[in-house]
Amino acid sequence: MLKIEGLVSGYGHLEILHSINLSVEKGEIVSVLGSNGAGKSTLLRTISGILKPWKGTITFEGRLLNNLDPIQIVKHGVVHVPEGRHIFPGLTVKENLLLAGYKLRNIELSERYNFVYTMFPVLKEREKQLGGTLSGGEQQMLALARGIMPKPSLLLLDEPSLGLAPKLVTLIFKALKRFRDEGLTILLVEQNAKRALEISNRAYILATGYLALEGNSSDLIADQNVKRLYLGR
């Protein structure tokens, strides 16, 4: 579904990602792990078109995404939920969702609102509340809800559990499972390696911009090096 070959990318003159190869198949959850500064967020930003690839190709369902604008990439069904949520604090929950579904027509919009509200009933209750007044967990749900609003086929998630209490982290990961059951494909960047490996089918491990390791999540959980370096055991 998503195929990345020889991807080089970075900011200004600073090369962050060095020749990354990665693929995601339909219906999978694939996690990308690695410590701070490994290039995980850079990878997602390059896929969603915020950063332009320097070299290499990003193809999604046979279509080259390299030179597309984020608006077109969203239209093709790839939606990025950024680290730090980036919800609009002064807009209501419903307005936040509306902007996520900007390209949708009115009929589709109301159908998507319903879908999102059945996924996250608490957002329905908070519909008219300003985004900034939500709790941290609710804000993260809103961020995820915005991600699924435009009916994506591939969701790029950057640190959805960041800064949340363990109970809420469980809630968020449950939501991700439900997304998968609804047929969504997910590329998941996470600091919480254990949880990410538990939920994902396959995983890639990045270290200083290079691909260090890849494999089935179940194998990686058992791997001695992965245990020592990323799972803290």
Added chain:
Amino acid sequence: MFEIYLNLIARGLSTGAIYGLTAMGIVLIFQTNNILNWSQGNAGMLITYLAFFLLTLQLPYPLVILLAVIAGATLGGTIEKYLIRPVREKSRIGLLMITLGLAMVFEGLAAFIFRPFPRNFDPLLKGSVTFGPITLGQQDFLVIALSTFIFTTLFLILYRTKIGIGARGIAEDWYGARILGVPVFAIYLFIWSISFALSGLVGILVVPRFALEPHFMLPIQVKAFSAAVLGGMNSVLGAIIGGLLLGVMENIIAFHFPFLKESFSLILVVIVLLFLPTGLLGRKTQRRF
């Protein structure tokens, strides 16, 4: 005595509406683009010259106003697309210089094309209206009525339409909006068009109070900035309230101390910044990538 104040307030509201409309244009651009638009006033001046030219062709006055508003929107859109957009990501200070440079280019253009002599520009409405103790020029009344209409329309756009909610989203979190696939560049274009259309309208409405010359909008520009700061720079409602307050206060001050009229707004800005750094309705904002 009381009646004098009522009249001062009424006339001040009309002046304040002018400041408010101009401040609104400045705040709209500042909020969404994070750029101070120094050319807001002079763009209106240039368009007023265009209106002057159209009036000499014997076109009907209301049609001229409409054409001027359209010309303003076109000018704003063109500037955004060809001058601002290519530089936006590259240099913040460069953008500031572009809008300042534009203000000067507009002034030079007006002086070059239309000659720099003051010219008389008639108001659309000449008589006066009386409400009880208040007597107000018809043009002043028109200004108040028109700006009420524009304020309302703009609020409906900002709170009820997709493009307006998008603009508010961009103002709050540019990165968040871009990553969601909100068409940020189309919205920028829309905002610049609205702001410059407003500047043209303001020019035509206010020029009969002065004479048409290349720098007649300068005091309006300065006071609109003051009004925007008073209102909190990041609030459209604040810009309107700031403009109205400034207009009324200035008119009353000028009645008692005529020599303070022009400097009052700047004194007020200093006081506001000392005691209310975020203005009347401003919020502290944080921007992050």
